[in-house]
Amino acid sequence: MTGATEESTFEGAPPQVTEGMTLSIPPTLDLFEEIDRLKAKLNAVILAHYYQEPDIQDIADFIGDSLALAQRAATTDASMIVFCGVHFMAETAKILNPGKQVLLPDLRAGCSLSDSCPPEDFGRFVQAHPDHLVMSYINCSAGVKALSDVICTSGNAERLLRQIPQEKPVLFAPDQHLGHYLMRKTGRELLLWPGTCMVHVLFSEHRLIDLKLQHPDALILAHPECQENLLRHADHVGSTTSLLDFIKTHPAKKFIIATESGIIHQMEKACPDKLFLPAPTDNGCACNVCPHMKLNTLEKVYLCMRDRRPEIVLPEALRLRALVPLERMLAMST
Ligand code: 13P
Ligand code: SF4
Numbered sequence: 001m002t003g004a005t006e007e008s009t010f011e012g013a014p015p016q017v018t019e020g021m022t023l024s025i026p027p028t029l030d031l032f033e034e035i036d037r038l039k040a041k042l043n044a045v046i047l048a049h050y051y052q053e054p055d056i057q058d059i060a061d062f063i064g065d066s067l068a069l070a071q072r073a074a075t076t077d078a079s080m081i082v083f084c085g086v087h088f089m090a091e092t093a094k095i096l097n098p099g100k101q102v103l104l105p106d107l108r109a110g111c112s113l114s115d116s117c118p119p120e121d122f123g124r125f126v127q128a129h130p131d132h133l134v135m136s137y138i139n140c141s142a143g144v145k146a147l148s149d150v151i152c153t154s155g156n157a158e159r160l161l162r163q164i165p166q167e168k169p170v171l172f173a174p175d176q177h178l179g180h181y182l183m184r185k186t187g188r189e190l191l192l193w194p195g196t197c198m199v200h201v202l203f204s205e206h207r208l209i210d211l212k213l214q215h216p217d218a219l220i221l222a223h224p225e226c227q228e229n230l231l232r233h234a235d236h237v238g239s240t241t242s243l244l245d246f247i248k249t250h251p252a253k254k255f256i257i258a259t260e261s262g263i264i265h266q267m268e269k270a271c272p273d274k275l276f277l278p279a280p281t282d283n284g285c286a287c288n289v290c291p292h293m294k295l296n297t298l299e300k301v302y303l304c305m306r307d308r309r310p311e312i313v314l315p316e317a318l319r320l321r322a323l324v325p326l327e328r329m330l331a332m333s334t
Contacts (some may be wrong), residue, residue: 012028024301025299029302031298031299031301031302032059032298034302034306035059035298035301035302035305036059036124037189038302038305038306039061039082039109039191039305042080042305042308043077043078043079043080044078044080044081044082044305045061045062045072045078045080045081045082046060046061046065046082046084047057047060047061047062047064047069047072047073047076047081047082047083047084047085047093048060048061048062048063048084049064049065049069049084049085049086049089049238049240049262050063050064050065050083050240050241050244050260050262050263050265050266050291051064051085051260051263051290051294052084052085052262052292052293052294052296053112053262053294053296053297053298054201054262054265055298056084056296056301057262057265057266058074058256058298059298059301060084063192063266064153064241065088065153065154065239065240065241065242066092066138066139066153066154066155066239066242067138067153067155067156067239067333068155068241069083069085069089069092069093070092070093070096070138070326070329070330071152071330071333073092073093073096073097073100073102074093074096074268074330075097076097076100076216078100078303079100079105079245080101080102080308081093081097081101081103081144082102082103082105082301082304083102083103083104083312084296084301085102085104085109085293085296086109086110086114086290087107087109087110087111087114087138088110088111088114088138088139088141089310090102090103090104090312091139091141091142091314092138092145092326093312094312094313094314094319095142095145095314095319095322095323095326096323096326096327096330098278098316098319099315101308101310101311102308102311103215103304103308103310103311103312104144104296104304104310104311104312105247105295105297105300105301105303105304105310106295106296106297106298106300107310107312108292108295109292109293109295109296110292111139111197111292112195112196112197112198112199112292113131113137113139113140113174113175113195113196113197113225114139114140114141114144114174114193116139116174116193116195117140117144117173117174117193117195118143118195119141119143119146119147121254122143122144122147122173122193123175125171125173125193126147129169129171129191131168131169132169132170132171132191133149133150133164133169133170133171134148134149134150134170134171134173134276135148135149135150135151135152135157135160135161135164135170135171135172135173135176135283136148136150136151136152136172136173136325137151137152137153137157137172137173137175137178138151138152138329139174139175139197140151140173140174141156142224142314142318142319142322143318143322144173144174145321145322145325145326146318146321146322148173148281148325148329149157149325149328150164150329150332151241151301151326151328151329152329153214154178154223154224154225154238154239154240154242154327155225155238155239155241155242155327156245156332156333157178157182158185158186159180159332159333160329160332160333161186161188163332166188169189169191170188170190170191171190171191171192171193172190172191172192172193172273173192173193173195174193174195175193175195175196175197175225176194176195176196177196177197177200177201177224177225177226177227177228178215178225179192179193180192180228181224181228181231181237182224185226188204196225196305197216197225197286198226198287199260199288199289199290199292200225200226200227200258200259201225201226201227202229202281202282202285202287202288203226203230203279203280203281203282203288204226204257204280204282205229205230205233207280207281207282208220208230208233208256208258208279208280209233210280211234211256211277211279212256215254215277217252217253217254218252218254218255218256218275218277219234219235219236219250219252219254219255219256220233220234220235220236220255220256220257220258221234221236221237221238221243221246221247221255221256221257221259222234222236222237222242222258222259222279222301223237223238223239223240223258223259223260224237224239225240225259226259230258230279233266234258235236240259240263243257243259243263244263244266244267244270247267247270247271247274247276248270248271252274253273253274253275254274254275254276254277255267255274255276255293256273256277256278256279257277257279258277258279259279259288260288260289260290260293261278261288261289262289262290262293262294264276264278265310274283
C-alpha cells in the first residue's frame with residue numbers, strides 16, 4: 001500500500017473489504033440513516049468526487065474536483081475524513097491534514113495515471129534532468145509528490161504553469177495528454193512523462209463526430225485528460241467542476257460530456273431541463289466509467305465508518321516531503 005512504504009503502490013494492498021463483509025450488513029438496515037448516525041457520532045465529514053456512484057454523491061457533505069477536495073480536506077474541522085474517491089485523493093487529504101483519521105471505503109481504488117509513474121522510475125527521470133522544475137499532476141502517489149517542486153490539478157494547471165518563469169525548463173508528469181494540452185494553451189515546451197488515464201483515452205473521435213451530427217445543437221465538453229483528437233472538437237475544456245459550472249451558466253440545452261459519466265448525476269440535478277449525452281467510446285463498452293472510482297459503494301462507505309478502516313497511513317518523513325509541493329500549489333492557487 002502506498003501508505004506502508006515510500007515505493008509501494010495500491011496493487012500490493014490486501015483487499016480490505018470483501019463480498020463476505022458486505023453480506024454481513026443486515027438487509028433491513030437503512031444505509032442512508034446509518035451513515036448519517038455514524039457521521040454525527042464520529043464527527044466525520046464525507047468528501048466525494050463527481051465520479052462516485054450517485055448514492056454516494058447524495059450522502060456526501062461536499063462534492064468537488066481534485067482541487068476543491070484537497071482544499072476542503074486541508075481546512076475541515078471534522079475529526080474524521082471519509083474520502084469517497086481514489087487513493088491519491090485520500091492520501092492527499094492525509095498529507096494536508098495529518099491530525100485527521102482519513103478513511104477510503106475501498107483501499108484498492110487506485111488510478112491508472114498514478115500507476116503509470118512508479119516513484120523509483122520517476123526519481124531516475126528527475127535525476128536525469130536536474131535543471132528542470134518538476135510539476136506533477138495531483139493524480140500521483142505520495143512518493144512522486146515528494147520528488148516534485150509543485151503539484152497541480154486540472155483546475156489550476158494552466159494558472160500555475162504561467163507563474164513559473166518562462167526561461168525555466170519544466171518536466172510535467174504523469175499525464176501526457178494534460179501536458180500536451182498545457183503546451184498548446186501556453187505555447188510552452190514541456191518535458192512529459194508518458195502516462196495516460198485509462199478512461200479518457202478511450203473516447204472515440206469518429207463516434208463523437210457521428211453523435212454531434214445527430215445532435216448539432218449539442219455543445220461538446222471535455223476533460224483535459226482526453227487526447228488532442230477529442231479535445232479539438234470541444235466547445236469547453238476543463239476540470240470536472242469547470243464542466244459543471246459551464247452547463248449551469250450556458251444557455252444551451254444539450255451537451256455531450258467527454259469525461260467519466262458519474263458527473264452527469266450532478267449535471268442532471270443542477271439542470272433537470274437540459275440533456276446530457278455521454279461521449280461515446282470506441283467499441284460501445286462502458287469504458288467511460290472509472291473502475292477504480294466505482295470500487296467504492298454505499299455499503300463500503302457504511303462499513304468503513306462502522307469499522308473505522310481502511311485508513312490511510314503514511315510514514316511521516318514521506319508525508320513532510322510530499323507536503324511541500326502541495327502547499328506550494330495551494331499558495332499559488334489563491
Ligand atoms: P478533476 O480534478 O477534474 O476532478 O479530475 C480528477 C480525475 O481523476 C479526472 O480523471
Ligand atoms: Fe485516474 Fe482516470 Fe480514474 Fe481519474 S478517471 S481516477 S485519472 S483512472
